[in-house]
Amino acid sequence: MLPWLIRRVLTLVPVFLAVSVVIFSILHFIPGDPIDNLLKVGSPASARAEMEARYGLDRALPVQYGIWLGKVFQGDLGTAIVARRPVAELIAQALPHSLRLGGLALLFSSVVGITLGIIAALWRDRWPDRAIMGGVLVGSTMPNFWLGLILMLVFSVWMGWFPVSGARGWNSLVLPVVTIGLGGTALVARITRVAMIEAVRQDFVTLLHAKGLPPLRIELFHVLRHALIPVVTILALRIGWILGGAITVEVVFARPGLGTLLIKSLSQHDYPVVQACLLMLAMAVMLGTLLGDVLQAMMDPRIRAAMA
Protein backbone atom coordinates (compact mmCIF):
# COMPACT_ATOMS: atom_id res chain seq x y z
CA MET A 1 0.00 0.00 0.00
CA LEU A 2 2.94 2.37 0.68
CA PRO A 3 4.09 2.69 -2.95
CA TRP A 4 0.51 3.43 -3.90
CA LEU A 5 0.27 6.09 -1.19
CA ILE A 6 3.46 7.74 -2.44
CA ARG A 7 2.17 7.73 -6.02
CA ARG A 8 -1.16 9.10 -4.83
CA VAL A 9 0.52 11.96 -2.91
CA LEU A 10 2.71 12.78 -5.92
CA THR A 11 -0.39 13.22 -8.09
CA LEU A 12 -1.40 16.01 -5.70
CA VAL A 13 1.66 18.08 -6.70
CA PRO A 14 0.43 19.17 -10.16
CA VAL A 15 -3.02 19.75 -8.68
CA PHE A 16 -1.47 21.95 -6.02
CA LEU A 17 0.47 23.95 -8.62
CA ALA A 18 -2.62 24.44 -10.79
CA VAL A 19 -4.64 25.56 -7.80
CA SER A 20 -1.93 28.00 -6.74
CA VAL A 21 -1.85 29.57 -10.21
CA VAL A 22 -5.61 30.00 -10.19
CA ILE A 23 -5.64 31.49 -6.70
CA PHE A 24 -2.81 33.87 -7.53
CA SER A 25 -4.14 35.10 -10.84
CA ILE A 26 -7.79 35.51 -9.83
CA LEU A 27 -6.80 37.89 -7.07
CA HIS A 28 -4.57 39.98 -9.28
CA PHE A 29 -7.10 40.21 -12.06
CA ILE A 30 -9.84 41.74 -9.94
CA PRO A 31 -9.73 45.53 -9.92
CA GLY A 32 -8.24 47.45 -6.98
CA ASP A 33 -5.20 46.64 -4.87
CA PRO A 34 -4.13 46.70 -1.22
CA ILE A 35 -2.26 49.99 -1.66
CA ASP A 36 -5.64 51.75 -1.88
CA ASN A 37 -6.23 50.74 1.71
CA LEU A 38 -2.83 51.98 2.90
CA LEU A 39 -2.59 55.35 1.21
CA LYS A 40 -4.17 58.45 2.65
CA VAL A 41 -6.55 60.15 0.29
CA GLY A 42 -4.70 62.62 -1.90
CA SER A 43 -1.23 61.09 -1.49
CA PRO A 44 1.12 61.81 -4.41
CA ALA A 45 1.70 59.25 -7.12
CA SER A 46 5.30 58.85 -5.96
CA ALA A 47 4.10 57.53 -2.57
CA ARG A 48 2.05 54.86 -4.37
CA ALA A 49 5.02 53.87 -6.54
CA GLU A 50 7.21 53.59 -3.44
CA MET A 51 4.65 51.38 -1.69
CA GLU A 52 4.27 49.16 -4.74
CA ALA A 53 8.02 48.75 -4.93
CA ARG A 54 8.19 47.84 -1.25
CA TYR A 55 5.73 44.96 -1.62
CA GLY A 56 7.03 43.90 -5.01
CA LEU A 57 3.75 44.76 -6.70
CA ASP A 58 5.56 46.66 -9.44
CA ARG A 59 7.06 43.52 -10.94
CA ALA A 60 5.58 41.34 -13.66
CA LEU A 61 2.87 38.94 -12.46
CA PRO A 62 4.75 35.71 -13.29
CA VAL A 63 7.72 37.01 -11.30
CA GLN A 64 5.47 37.86 -8.36
CA TYR A 65 3.97 34.39 -8.59
CA GLY A 66 7.40 32.77 -8.63
CA ILE A 67 8.54 34.69 -5.57
CA TRP A 68 5.32 33.89 -3.70
CA LEU A 69 5.39 30.19 -4.53
CA GLY A 70 9.08 29.90 -3.64
CA LYS A 71 8.39 31.40 -0.25
CA VAL A 72 5.33 29.21 0.30
CA PHE A 73 7.49 26.13 -0.24
CA GLN A 74 9.86 27.47 2.42
CA GLY A 75 6.92 27.82 4.78
CA ASP A 76 6.89 31.61 4.51
CA LEU A 77 3.41 32.89 3.77
CA GLY A 78 4.56 36.49 3.74
CA THR A 79 3.45 39.52 5.69
CA ALA A 80 -0.04 40.93 5.56
CA ILE A 81 0.07 44.22 3.71
CA VAL A 82 -2.86 45.83 5.48
CA ALA A 83 -2.84 44.01 8.80
CA ARG A 84 0.99 44.36 8.94
CA ARG A 85 1.55 41.02 10.68
CA PRO A 86 3.03 37.74 9.46
CA VAL A 87 0.33 35.84 7.57
CA ALA A 88 1.34 32.59 9.30
CA GLU A 89 0.47 34.21 12.61
CA LEU A 90 -2.98 35.29 11.39
CA ILE A 91 -3.67 31.82 10.05
CA ALA A 92 -2.43 30.14 13.22
CA GLN A 93 -4.86 32.28 15.17
CA ALA A 94 -7.82 31.58 12.91
CA LEU A 95 -7.29 27.94 11.95
CA PRO A 96 -8.02 26.25 15.33
CA HIS A 97 -11.42 27.96 15.47
CA SER A 98 -12.25 26.76 11.95
CA LEU A 99 -10.99 23.25 12.59
CA ARG A 100 -13.02 22.96 15.78
CA LEU A 101 -16.16 24.18 14.05
CA GLY A 102 -15.58 22.11 10.89
CA GLY A 103 -14.56 19.00 12.82
CA LEU A 104 -17.58 19.10 15.10
CA ALA A 105 -19.89 19.81 12.16
CA LEU A 106 -18.44 16.82 10.30
CA LEU A 107 -18.87 14.63 13.38
CA PHE A 108 -22.44 15.86 13.78
CA SER A 109 -23.37 15.18 10.17
CA SER A 110 -21.70 11.73 10.25
CA VAL A 111 -23.32 10.50 13.44
CA VAL A 112 -26.78 11.97 12.85
CA GLY A 113 -26.72 11.36 9.09
CA ILE A 114 -25.66 7.71 9.30
CA THR A 115 -28.13 7.02 12.10
CA LEU A 116 -31.02 8.58 10.19
CA GLY A 117 -29.94 6.74 7.03
CA ILE A 118 -29.97 3.39 8.86
CA ILE A 119 -33.40 4.03 10.36
CA ALA A 120 -34.79 5.10 6.98
CA ALA A 121 -33.31 2.02 5.28
CA LEU A 122 -34.60 -0.43 7.92
CA TRP A 123 -38.12 1.02 7.69
CA ARG A 124 -37.99 1.80 3.99
CA ASP A 125 -41.19 3.02 2.36
CA ARG A 126 -42.89 3.19 5.75
CA TRP A 127 -43.54 6.29 7.84
CA PRO A 128 -40.11 6.61 9.58
CA ASP A 129 -38.45 6.55 6.16
CA ARG A 130 -40.85 9.09 4.68
CA ALA A 131 -40.54 11.40 7.70
CA ILE A 132 -36.73 11.29 7.67
CA MET A 133 -36.40 11.70 3.92
CA GLY A 134 -38.90 14.57 3.95
CA GLY A 135 -37.03 16.32 6.77
CA VAL A 136 -33.75 15.72 4.98
CA LEU A 137 -35.09 17.28 1.79
CA VAL A 138 -36.13 20.42 3.64
CA GLY A 139 -32.79 20.49 5.49
CA SER A 140 -30.72 20.16 2.35
CA THR A 141 -32.50 22.92 0.45
CA MET A 142 -32.02 25.60 3.13
CA PRO A 143 -29.02 27.86 2.57
CA ASN A 144 -26.52 27.91 5.45
CA PHE A 145 -26.59 31.60 6.21
CA TRP A 146 -30.38 31.69 6.29
CA LEU A 147 -30.65 28.58 8.48
CA GLY A 148 -28.06 30.16 10.80
CA LEU A 149 -30.15 33.29 11.16
CA ILE A 150 -33.33 31.31 11.85
CA LEU A 151 -31.61 29.15 14.49
CA MET A 152 -30.15 32.28 16.03
CA LEU A 153 -33.56 33.95 16.15
CA VAL A 154 -35.26 30.91 17.73
CA PHE A 155 -32.65 29.55 20.13
CA SER A 156 -30.68 32.67 21.03
CA VAL A 157 -33.08 35.57 20.78
CA TRP A 158 -36.39 33.90 21.75
CA MET A 159 -35.28 31.01 23.96
CA GLY A 160 -32.01 32.52 25.13
CA TRP A 161 -30.32 29.09 25.31
CA PHE A 162 -27.19 29.93 23.36
CA PRO A 163 -25.18 33.12 22.77
CA VAL A 164 -26.07 35.01 19.61
CA SER A 165 -22.50 35.24 18.41
CA GLY A 166 -18.83 35.06 19.33
CA ALA A 167 -16.60 32.17 20.29
CA ARG A 168 -16.58 32.13 24.07
CA GLY A 169 -17.38 28.77 25.65
CA TRP A 170 -18.65 25.51 24.19
CA ASN A 171 -22.24 26.68 23.96
CA SER A 172 -21.31 29.30 21.39
CA LEU A 173 -20.35 26.38 19.12
CA VAL A 174 -23.72 24.63 19.18
CA LEU A 175 -25.67 26.75 16.71
CA PRO A 176 -22.85 27.15 14.14
CA VAL A 177 -22.11 23.39 14.28
CA VAL A 178 -25.77 22.53 13.76
CA THR A 179 -26.07 25.09 10.95
CA ILE A 180 -23.14 23.66 9.01
CA GLY A 181 -23.82 20.07 10.03
CA LEU A 182 -27.45 19.91 8.88
CA GLY A 183 -26.61 20.23 5.19
CA GLY A 184 -24.11 17.39 5.49
CA THR A 185 -26.53 15.34 7.58
CA ALA A 186 -29.05 15.43 4.75
CA LEU A 187 -26.49 14.25 2.23
CA VAL A 188 -25.07 11.53 4.46
CA ALA A 189 -28.54 10.24 5.42
CA ARG A 190 -29.58 9.96 1.78
CA ILE A 191 -26.42 8.19 0.70
CA THR A 192 -26.48 5.80 3.66
CA ARG A 193 -30.09 4.89 2.94
CA VAL A 194 -29.59 4.29 -0.78
CA ALA A 195 -26.34 2.39 -0.24
CA MET A 196 -27.98 0.12 2.35
CA ILE A 197 -31.00 -0.56 0.16
CA GLU A 198 -28.70 -1.42 -2.73
CA ALA A 199 -26.52 -3.65 -0.59
CA VAL A 200 -29.57 -5.57 0.65
CA ARG A 201 -30.36 -6.68 -2.90
CA GLN A 202 -27.03 -8.43 -3.30
CA ASP A 203 -26.77 -12.21 -3.41
CA PHE A 204 -24.48 -12.48 -0.45
CA VAL A 205 -27.13 -10.94 1.78
CA THR A 206 -29.59 -13.65 0.74
CA LEU A 207 -26.96 -16.23 1.63
CA LEU A 208 -26.40 -14.59 5.03
CA HIS A 209 -30.12 -15.03 5.67
CA ALA A 210 -29.86 -18.62 4.44
CA LYS A 211 -27.10 -19.19 7.01
CA GLY A 212 -29.62 -18.26 9.69
CA LEU A 213 -27.98 -15.06 10.92
CA PRO A 214 -30.27 -12.70 12.87
CA PRO A 215 -31.61 -9.98 10.51
CA LEU A 216 -30.43 -7.06 12.64
CA ARG A 217 -26.93 -8.48 12.71
CA ILE A 218 -27.00 -8.81 8.91
CA GLU A 219 -28.16 -5.21 8.51
CA LEU A 220 -25.65 -3.69 10.91
CA PHE A 221 -22.56 -5.83 10.42
CA HIS A 222 -22.76 -6.68 6.74
CA VAL A 223 -25.15 -4.38 4.90
CA LEU A 224 -24.13 -1.22 6.78
CA ARG A 225 -20.47 -2.16 6.49
CA HIS A 226 -20.89 -2.10 2.71
CA ALA A 227 -23.05 0.98 2.67
CA LEU A 228 -20.43 2.91 4.65
CA ILE A 229 -17.81 2.62 1.91
CA PRO A 230 -19.40 5.33 -0.29
CA VAL A 231 -20.52 7.26 2.78
CA VAL A 232 -16.98 7.53 4.13
CA THR A 233 -15.74 8.72 0.75
CA ILE A 234 -18.34 11.48 0.67
CA LEU A 235 -17.55 12.48 4.25
CA ALA A 236 -13.85 12.75 3.48
CA LEU A 237 -14.64 14.96 0.49
CA ARG A 238 -16.68 17.17 2.76
CA ILE A 239 -13.71 17.98 5.02
CA GLY A 240 -12.58 20.66 2.60
CA TRP A 241 -16.14 21.55 1.79
CA ILE A 242 -17.04 22.16 5.41
CA LEU A 243 -14.08 24.47 6.02
CA GLY A 244 -15.11 26.43 2.95
CA GLY A 245 -18.80 26.28 3.76
CA ALA A 246 -18.00 27.58 7.22
CA ILE A 247 -17.17 30.96 5.72
CA THR A 248 -20.70 32.29 5.57
CA VAL A 249 -21.59 30.73 8.90
CA GLU A 250 -18.55 32.25 10.61
CA VAL A 251 -19.57 35.63 9.32
CA VAL A 252 -23.22 35.18 10.36
CA PHE A 253 -22.23 34.15 13.88
CA ALA A 254 -19.33 36.66 14.02
CA ARG A 255 -16.84 33.95 14.92
CA PRO A 256 -13.11 34.19 14.38
CA GLY A 257 -11.81 31.69 11.82
CA LEU A 258 -10.45 31.16 8.35
CA GLY A 259 -13.72 32.37 6.80
CA THR A 260 -13.87 35.63 8.67
CA LEU A 261 -10.20 36.24 7.98
CA LEU A 262 -10.72 35.52 4.30
CA ILE A 263 -13.71 37.84 3.92
CA LYS A 264 -11.97 40.68 5.77
CA SER A 265 -8.73 40.43 3.85
CA LEU A 266 -10.62 40.02 0.59
CA SER A 267 -12.42 43.33 1.11
CA GLN A 268 -9.05 44.96 1.78
CA HIS A 269 -7.35 43.26 -1.18
CA ASP A 270 -4.73 41.97 1.27
CA TYR A 271 -3.19 39.59 -1.29
CA PRO A 272 -0.87 37.53 0.94
CA VAL A 273 -3.63 36.76 3.45
CA VAL A 274 -6.26 35.93 0.84
CA GLN A 275 -3.82 33.70 -1.01
CA ALA A 276 -2.86 31.88 2.15
CA CYS A 277 -6.49 31.36 3.22
CA LEU A 278 -7.49 30.03 -0.20
CA LEU A 279 -4.44 27.80 -0.26
CA MET A 280 -5.43 26.35 3.13
CA LEU A 281 -8.94 25.59 1.89
CA ALA A 282 -7.64 24.04 -1.32
CA MET A 283 -5.23 21.88 0.65
CA ALA A 284 -8.06 20.79 2.93
CA VAL A 285 -10.00 19.61 -0.13
CA MET A 286 -6.96 17.78 -1.51
CA LEU A 287 -6.14 16.12 1.80
CA GLY A 288 -9.82 15.19 2.13
CA THR A 289 -9.83 13.32 -1.19
CA LEU A 290 -6.57 11.61 -0.21
CA LEU A 291 -8.03 10.58 3.13
CA GLY A 292 -11.17 9.34 1.37
CA ASP A 293 -9.12 7.11 -0.92
CA VAL A 294 -7.10 5.74 1.97
CA LEU A 295 -10.19 5.01 4.06
CA GLN A 296 -11.89 3.33 1.11
CA ALA A 297 -8.85 1.12 0.61
CA MET A 298 -8.85 0.25 4.30
CA MET A 299 -12.51 -0.76 4.15
CA ASP A 300 -12.52 -2.74 0.90
CA PRO A 301 -10.00 -5.49 0.14
CA ARG A 302 -10.94 -5.38 -3.55
CA ILE A 303 -9.73 -1.79 -3.78
CA ARG A 304 -6.53 -2.71 -1.92
CA ALA A 305 -5.97 -5.48 -4.46
CA ALA A 306 -6.51 -3.10 -7.38
CA MET A 307 -3.90 -0.73 -5.92
CA ALA A 308 -1.09 -3.25 -5.62
Add this chain to the structure above:
Amino acid sequence: MSALLELSGVSVAIGNVALVDRISLRVEAGRILGLVGESGSGKSLTAMAAMGLLPLIGGRVTEGEVRFAGRDMAGMSDAERRALRGRRIGFVTQNPMTALDPVQRIGAQVDIVSRLHLRLTKAAARARTLDLLTQLRIPDAAAVVDAYPHQLSGGMKQRIVIAMALAGDPELIIADEPTTALDVTVQAQIIQILGALVRDRGLALLLITHDMGVIAQICDRVAVLYSGRLVEEGPVGPIFANPAHPYTAALIDCIPQEGMAKRSLRGIPGAVPSALAFPPGCRFHPRCRRATETCRDDAPPLLPLGAGSVACHHAGPP
Protein backbone atom coordinates in the same frame (compact mmCIF):
# COMPACT_ATOMS: atom_id res chain seq x y z
CA MET B 1 -40.38 -43.44 4.36
CA SER B 2 -41.34 -40.01 5.63
CA ALA B 3 -40.08 -37.03 3.69
CA LEU B 4 -37.63 -34.57 5.25
CA LEU B 5 -38.91 -31.72 3.13
CA GLU B 6 -42.41 -31.86 1.77
CA LEU B 7 -44.22 -29.26 -0.27
CA SER B 8 -47.89 -29.95 -0.70
CA GLY B 9 -49.93 -27.84 -3.09
CA VAL B 10 -47.69 -24.81 -2.62
CA SER B 11 -48.48 -21.64 -4.56
CA VAL B 12 -46.19 -18.62 -4.48
CA ALA B 13 -46.95 -15.04 -5.47
CA ILE B 14 -44.96 -11.85 -5.60
CA GLY B 15 -47.33 -8.97 -5.11
CA ASN B 16 -50.45 -9.93 -7.06
CA VAL B 17 -48.64 -12.06 -9.61
CA ALA B 18 -49.08 -15.79 -9.03
CA LEU B 19 -45.85 -17.47 -10.12
CA VAL B 20 -45.92 -20.98 -8.70
CA ASP B 21 -49.16 -22.95 -8.91
CA ARG B 22 -49.89 -25.73 -6.40
CA ILE B 23 -46.73 -27.77 -6.66
CA SER B 24 -45.99 -30.78 -4.47
CA LEU B 25 -42.53 -32.21 -3.86
CA ARG B 26 -40.94 -34.69 -1.44
CA VAL B 27 -37.26 -34.87 -0.58
CA GLU B 28 -36.14 -37.86 1.50
CA ALA B 29 -32.95 -38.44 3.48
CA GLY B 30 -30.17 -39.94 1.38
CA ARG B 31 -31.97 -39.07 -1.85
CA ILE B 32 -31.54 -36.45 -4.53
CA LEU B 33 -34.55 -34.78 -6.06
CA GLY B 34 -33.84 -32.78 -9.19
CA LEU B 35 -36.11 -29.84 -9.92
CA VAL B 36 -35.76 -28.88 -13.56
CA GLY B 37 -37.24 -26.18 -15.74
CA GLU B 38 -36.40 -23.21 -17.92
CA SER B 39 -35.70 -19.73 -16.54
CA GLY B 40 -38.84 -18.23 -15.10
CA SER B 41 -40.49 -21.58 -14.40
CA GLY B 42 -40.50 -20.88 -10.65
CA LYS B 43 -37.57 -23.10 -9.60
CA SER B 44 -35.78 -20.50 -7.51
CA LEU B 45 -39.02 -19.33 -5.93
CA THR B 46 -39.69 -22.91 -4.87
CA ALA B 47 -36.24 -22.99 -3.26
CA MET B 48 -36.87 -19.70 -1.48
CA ALA B 49 -40.24 -21.01 -0.27
CA ALA B 50 -38.55 -24.13 1.12
CA MET B 51 -36.00 -21.94 2.93
CA GLY B 52 -38.72 -19.64 4.30
CA LEU B 53 -36.92 -16.75 2.61
CA LEU B 54 -39.68 -15.52 0.29
CA PRO B 55 -40.26 -12.28 2.29
CA LEU B 56 -36.71 -11.20 1.32
CA ILE B 57 -37.79 -10.86 -2.29
CA GLY B 58 -41.29 -9.66 -1.48
CA GLY B 59 -42.93 -13.02 -2.12
CA ARG B 60 -45.25 -15.20 -0.05
CA VAL B 61 -46.79 -18.65 0.02
CA THR B 62 -50.45 -18.12 -0.88
CA GLU B 63 -51.63 -21.71 -0.68
CA GLY B 64 -50.45 -25.10 0.56
CA GLU B 65 -47.89 -26.16 3.15
CA VAL B 66 -44.12 -26.37 3.32
CA ARG B 67 -43.26 -29.03 5.92
CA PHE B 68 -39.78 -29.70 7.25
CA ALA B 69 -39.42 -32.92 9.27
CA GLY B 70 -43.19 -33.01 9.57
CA ARG B 71 -43.65 -29.45 10.85
CA ASP B 72 -45.44 -26.76 8.88
CA MET B 73 -43.00 -23.88 8.42
CA ALA B 74 -45.81 -21.33 8.24
CA GLY B 75 -46.70 -22.22 11.83
CA MET B 76 -43.17 -21.52 13.09
CA SER B 77 -41.93 -18.27 14.58
CA ASP B 78 -39.25 -16.27 12.77
CA ALA B 79 -36.71 -17.47 15.32
CA GLU B 80 -37.67 -21.13 14.77
CA ARG B 81 -37.36 -20.77 11.01
CA ARG B 82 -34.02 -19.04 11.45
CA ALA B 83 -32.84 -21.89 13.65
CA LEU B 84 -33.53 -24.28 10.76
CA ARG B 85 -31.65 -22.25 8.18
CA GLY B 86 -27.95 -22.98 8.28
CA ARG B 87 -28.50 -25.61 10.98
CA ARG B 88 -30.78 -28.25 9.44
CA ILE B 89 -31.11 -26.82 5.93
CA GLY B 90 -28.03 -25.72 4.04
CA PHE B 91 -28.31 -23.48 1.00
CA VAL B 92 -26.04 -23.30 -2.05
CA THR B 93 -26.67 -20.33 -4.33
CA GLN B 94 -26.55 -19.97 -8.06
CA ASN B 95 -23.71 -17.49 -8.46
CA PRO B 96 -20.69 -18.12 -6.24
CA MET B 97 -19.13 -14.90 -7.60
CA THR B 98 -21.60 -12.77 -5.67
CA ALA B 99 -22.58 -15.19 -2.90
CA LEU B 100 -19.76 -14.32 -0.51
CA ASP B 101 -19.37 -11.09 1.42
CA PRO B 102 -16.58 -9.36 -0.52
CA VAL B 103 -15.13 -7.53 2.49
CA GLN B 104 -14.99 -10.44 4.93
CA ARG B 105 -12.30 -13.11 5.04
CA ILE B 106 -13.35 -16.60 3.90
CA GLY B 107 -12.66 -18.23 7.26
CA ALA B 108 -14.91 -15.88 9.21
CA GLN B 109 -17.76 -16.42 6.75
CA VAL B 110 -17.67 -20.19 7.22
CA ASP B 111 -16.89 -20.09 10.98
CA ILE B 112 -19.98 -18.07 11.79
CA VAL B 113 -22.34 -20.91 10.86
CA SER B 114 -20.96 -23.39 13.37
CA ARG B 115 -20.40 -20.69 15.98
CA LEU B 116 -24.00 -19.58 15.64
CA HIS B 117 -25.74 -22.93 15.31
CA LEU B 118 -23.45 -25.43 17.04
CA ARG B 119 -22.29 -22.95 19.69
CA LEU B 120 -18.65 -23.74 18.92
CA THR B 121 -15.86 -21.54 20.25
CA LYS B 122 -13.84 -19.45 17.83
CA ALA B 123 -11.00 -21.98 17.79
CA ALA B 124 -13.28 -25.02 17.45
CA ALA B 125 -15.23 -23.36 14.65
CA ARG B 126 -12.01 -22.59 12.80
CA ALA B 127 -10.81 -26.17 13.20
CA ARG B 128 -14.14 -27.37 11.81
CA THR B 129 -13.90 -24.96 8.89
CA LEU B 130 -10.40 -26.16 8.02
CA ASP B 131 -11.60 -29.74 8.24
CA LEU B 132 -14.56 -29.03 5.93
CA LEU B 133 -12.41 -27.22 3.37
CA THR B 134 -9.98 -30.13 3.34
CA GLN B 135 -12.85 -32.60 2.87
CA LEU B 136 -14.06 -30.54 -0.07
CA ARG B 137 -10.56 -30.91 -1.54
CA ILE B 138 -9.69 -27.25 -1.34
CA PRO B 139 -5.90 -27.06 -1.65
CA ASP B 140 -4.04 -25.11 1.03
CA ALA B 141 -7.09 -24.58 3.24
CA ALA B 142 -4.99 -22.81 5.89
CA ALA B 143 -4.22 -20.01 3.41
CA VAL B 144 -7.71 -19.93 1.92
CA VAL B 145 -9.36 -19.07 5.24
CA ASP B 146 -7.34 -15.86 5.37
CA ALA B 147 -8.15 -14.90 1.77
CA TYR B 148 -10.86 -12.57 0.56
CA PRO B 149 -13.43 -13.87 -1.96
CA HIS B 150 -12.00 -11.90 -4.90
CA GLN B 151 -8.75 -13.82 -4.54
CA LEU B 152 -10.43 -17.18 -5.30
CA SER B 153 -11.68 -18.76 -8.52
CA GLY B 154 -15.37 -19.44 -9.14
CA GLY B 155 -15.01 -23.17 -8.46
CA MET B 156 -13.20 -22.47 -5.17
CA LYS B 157 -15.87 -20.00 -4.15
CA GLN B 158 -18.61 -22.54 -4.86
CA ARG B 159 -16.78 -25.04 -2.64
CA ILE B 160 -16.65 -22.39 0.07
CA VAL B 161 -20.40 -21.85 -0.33
CA ILE B 162 -20.89 -25.62 -0.01
CA ALA B 163 -18.65 -25.62 3.08
CA MET B 164 -20.86 -22.90 4.58
CA ALA B 165 -23.93 -24.99 3.81
CA LEU B 166 -22.32 -27.99 5.55
CA ALA B 167 -20.90 -26.13 8.54
CA GLY B 168 -24.10 -26.37 10.55
CA ASP B 169 -24.25 -30.16 10.00
CA PRO B 170 -27.56 -30.01 8.09
CA GLU B 171 -29.89 -32.83 7.06
CA LEU B 172 -31.04 -31.17 3.84
CA ILE B 173 -29.21 -29.16 1.23
CA ILE B 174 -31.02 -26.98 -1.26
CA ALA B 175 -28.78 -26.15 -4.20
CA ASP B 176 -30.14 -23.54 -6.60
CA GLU B 177 -28.36 -23.97 -9.94
CA PRO B 178 -25.04 -24.66 -8.22
CA THR B 179 -23.12 -25.13 -11.45
CA THR B 180 -24.70 -22.66 -13.86
CA ALA B 181 -22.12 -19.91 -13.36
CA LEU B 182 -19.11 -22.24 -13.50
CA ASP B 183 -16.81 -23.57 -16.21
CA VAL B 184 -17.81 -26.96 -17.59
CA THR B 185 -14.82 -28.76 -16.04
CA VAL B 186 -15.58 -27.28 -12.65
CA GLN B 187 -19.30 -28.10 -13.01
CA ALA B 188 -18.52 -31.81 -13.03
CA GLN B 189 -16.40 -31.50 -9.88
CA ILE B 190 -19.13 -29.65 -7.99
CA ILE B 191 -21.74 -32.21 -9.06
CA GLN B 192 -19.44 -35.01 -7.87
CA ILE B 193 -18.95 -33.28 -4.52
CA LEU B 194 -22.70 -32.88 -4.02
CA GLY B 195 -23.35 -36.51 -4.99
CA ALA B 196 -20.66 -37.73 -2.58
CA LEU B 197 -22.19 -35.71 0.26
CA VAL B 198 -25.51 -37.45 -0.15
CA ARG B 199 -23.85 -40.90 -0.32
CA ASP B 200 -21.41 -40.37 2.56
CA ARG B 201 -23.49 -38.32 4.96
CA GLY B 202 -27.00 -39.51 4.14
CA LEU B 203 -28.08 -35.96 3.34
CA ALA B 204 -31.19 -35.09 1.40
CA LEU B 205 -30.54 -32.89 -1.62
CA LEU B 206 -32.93 -30.71 -3.58
CA LEU B 207 -30.99 -29.90 -6.72
CA ILE B 208 -32.41 -27.15 -8.86
CA THR B 209 -31.11 -26.91 -12.40
CA HIS B 210 -32.10 -26.26 -15.98
CA ASP B 211 -29.69 -28.92 -17.17
CA MET B 212 -31.22 -32.36 -17.80
CA GLY B 213 -27.68 -33.72 -18.13
CA VAL B 214 -26.97 -32.91 -14.47
CA ILE B 215 -30.24 -34.57 -13.46
CA ALA B 216 -29.33 -37.73 -15.35
CA GLN B 217 -25.92 -37.86 -13.64
CA ILE B 218 -26.87 -37.86 -9.97
CA CYS B 219 -30.58 -37.52 -9.23
CA ASP B 220 -32.85 -40.27 -7.92
CA ARG B 221 -36.08 -38.55 -8.87
CA VAL B 222 -36.86 -35.59 -11.06
CA ALA B 223 -39.64 -33.03 -10.99
CA VAL B 224 -40.21 -31.03 -14.16
CA LEU B 225 -41.56 -27.53 -13.76
CA TYR B 226 -43.11 -25.51 -16.55
CA SER B 227 -44.44 -21.96 -16.04
CA GLY B 228 -45.02 -22.49 -12.34
CA ARG B 229 -46.71 -25.88 -12.67
CA LEU B 230 -45.39 -29.38 -12.14
CA VAL B 231 -45.79 -31.27 -15.42
CA GLU B 232 -44.07 -34.54 -14.60
CA GLU B 233 -42.45 -36.18 -11.60
CA GLY B 234 -40.92 -39.59 -11.05
CA PRO B 235 -37.77 -41.75 -10.83
CA VAL B 236 -34.99 -40.60 -13.17
CA GLY B 237 -34.45 -43.93 -15.02
CA PRO B 238 -38.01 -44.49 -16.30
CA ILE B 239 -38.52 -40.80 -17.08
CA PHE B 240 -35.40 -40.60 -19.21
CA ALA B 241 -36.30 -43.87 -20.91
CA ASN B 242 -39.97 -43.01 -21.49
CA PRO B 243 -40.85 -39.39 -20.82
CA ALA B 244 -44.64 -39.17 -20.67
CA HIS B 245 -44.94 -35.40 -20.96
CA PRO B 246 -43.99 -33.82 -24.30
CA TYR B 247 -42.12 -31.02 -22.44
CA THR B 248 -40.01 -33.56 -20.55
CA ALA B 249 -39.32 -35.35 -23.81
CA ALA B 250 -38.30 -32.05 -25.43
CA LEU B 251 -35.94 -31.23 -22.54
CA ILE B 252 -34.27 -34.63 -22.85
CA ASP B 253 -33.88 -34.06 -26.58
CA CYS B 254 -31.97 -30.88 -25.74
CA ILE B 255 -29.11 -32.84 -24.15
CA PRO B 256 -26.31 -33.17 -26.69
CA GLN B 257 -25.49 -36.84 -27.24
CA GLU B 258 -22.27 -38.46 -28.21
CA GLY B 259 -22.17 -39.36 -31.89
CA MET B 260 -24.96 -36.94 -32.81
CA ALA B 261 -25.03 -35.69 -36.36
CA LYS B 262 -24.21 -32.02 -36.76
CA ARG B 263 -27.19 -29.64 -36.53
CA SER B 264 -29.43 -32.44 -35.32
CA LEU B 265 -29.72 -30.95 -31.80
CA ARG B 266 -33.28 -29.76 -31.36
CA GLY B 267 -34.49 -26.83 -29.31
CA ILE B 268 -38.03 -26.20 -28.13
CA PRO B 269 -39.90 -23.80 -30.43
CA GLY B 270 -41.37 -20.65 -28.90
CA ALA B 271 -40.53 -19.08 -25.57
CA VAL B 272 -41.51 -19.45 -21.92
CA PRO B 273 -44.72 -17.44 -21.42
CA SER B 274 -44.69 -14.39 -19.16
CA ALA B 275 -46.17 -14.83 -15.69
CA LEU B 276 -48.45 -11.88 -16.46
CA ALA B 277 -50.06 -13.75 -19.35
CA PHE B 278 -49.99 -17.50 -18.83
CA PRO B 279 -51.91 -19.24 -21.63
CA PRO B 280 -55.23 -20.84 -20.61
CA GLY B 281 -55.55 -24.62 -20.34
CA CYS B 282 -52.25 -26.45 -20.41
CA ARG B 283 -49.57 -23.76 -20.19
CA PHE B 284 -47.33 -25.69 -22.58
CA HIS B 285 -49.89 -26.02 -25.37
CA PRO B 286 -48.66 -23.11 -27.57
CA ARG B 287 -45.28 -24.85 -27.90
CA CYS B 288 -46.53 -28.44 -27.92
CA ARG B 289 -46.66 -30.63 -31.02
CA ARG B 290 -49.35 -32.85 -29.51
CA ALA B 291 -51.66 -29.98 -28.50
CA THR B 292 -55.37 -30.33 -29.31
CA GLU B 293 -58.53 -28.35 -28.58
CA THR B 294 -58.78 -29.90 -25.09
CA CYS B 295 -55.28 -28.64 -24.19
CA ARG B 296 -56.32 -25.06 -25.01
CA ASP B 297 -59.37 -25.20 -22.73
CA ASP B 298 -58.61 -27.50 -19.81
CA ALA B 299 -55.54 -27.58 -17.60
CA PRO B 300 -54.60 -31.27 -17.26
CA PRO B 301 -54.49 -32.50 -13.64
CA LEU B 302 -51.36 -34.21 -12.27
CA LEU B 303 -52.24 -37.93 -12.32
CA PRO B 304 -50.24 -40.95 -11.13
CA LEU B 305 -48.43 -42.83 -13.87
CA GLY B 306 -46.16 -45.74 -13.01
CA ALA B 307 -43.88 -44.74 -10.13
CA GLY B 308 -44.45 -41.05 -10.79
CA SER B 309 -47.08 -38.68 -12.05
CA VAL B 310 -47.75 -36.57 -15.12
CA ALA B 311 -50.01 -33.68 -16.10
CA CYS B 312 -50.86 -34.09 -19.79
CA HIS B 313 -53.97 -34.93 -21.79
CA HIS B 314 -51.84 -36.87 -24.24
CA ALA B 315 -49.32 -38.44 -21.90
CA GLY B 316 -47.26 -41.29 -23.21
CA PRO B 317 -44.66 -42.05 -25.81
CA PRO B 318 -44.93 -39.84 -28.90
